[in-house]
Structure formats: structure tokens, C-alpha cells
Amino acid sequence: MRRLPIVLALMALVSPHTRTAPLTDPFGQNRGLGRGINIPGVFDLKGEPVPDPPTAPEYFKKIGDAGFKSVRLVIRWSAYARVLNRSGDFTV
Numbered sequence: 001m002r003r004l005p006i007v008l009a010l011m012a013l014v015s016p017h018t019r020t021a022p023l024t025d026p027f028g029q030n031r032g033l034g035r036g037i038n039i040p041g042v043f044d045l046k047g048e049p050v051p052d053p054p055t056a057p058e059y060f061k062k063i064g065d066a067g068f069k070s071v072r073l074v075i076r077w078s079a080y081a082r083v084l085n086r087s088g089d090f091t092v
Helices: 003-013 026-033 057-065 077-084
Strands: 036-039 070-073
């Protein structure tokens, strides 16, 4: 019970503005990304990691030359976690 006044005093010192994320404009972020393209299945296929993903720098150059400003590579991280966690030390 002695700690309560100390905790309340510390909470009063912390500005509520430091605990909130800055406001962002999602539409502005979308405009900043520009015209984009999704490339699914490069790093995972049917839920399993691809050992040697079929990507090369020249592919991204061709995508940029076609007028795209951003690329979204769809990755299922849980597939990689299963492979890396063969000992069963953690779960995702």
C-alpha cells in the first residue's frame, strides 16, 4: 500500500501525450506508396518456406520500368517459424 502514492506521483509526472502514437493519415501513406503490385507465393508456397526464392534484382527493375512504385511481397512468417523451431522451444 505504501507504493501506491509513489506510483500515482510518477504517473502524474508522465505526460499523457507521450503514451499515444502520433496521428497518421492512412490516405497520405497510401499516396506515398504510389502504384503498387502484390507478388504472392515467392517466399512461401502452400504454407511451407521456399528454400531458394525465385527473386532477382532485375525482376524489380522490370517492375519499376512498368510503372510500379512499390512491391508487396506476401510472406507467411509462421511457416518459417515452424522450420526454425524444430526443437519446440517456442510457439507462434
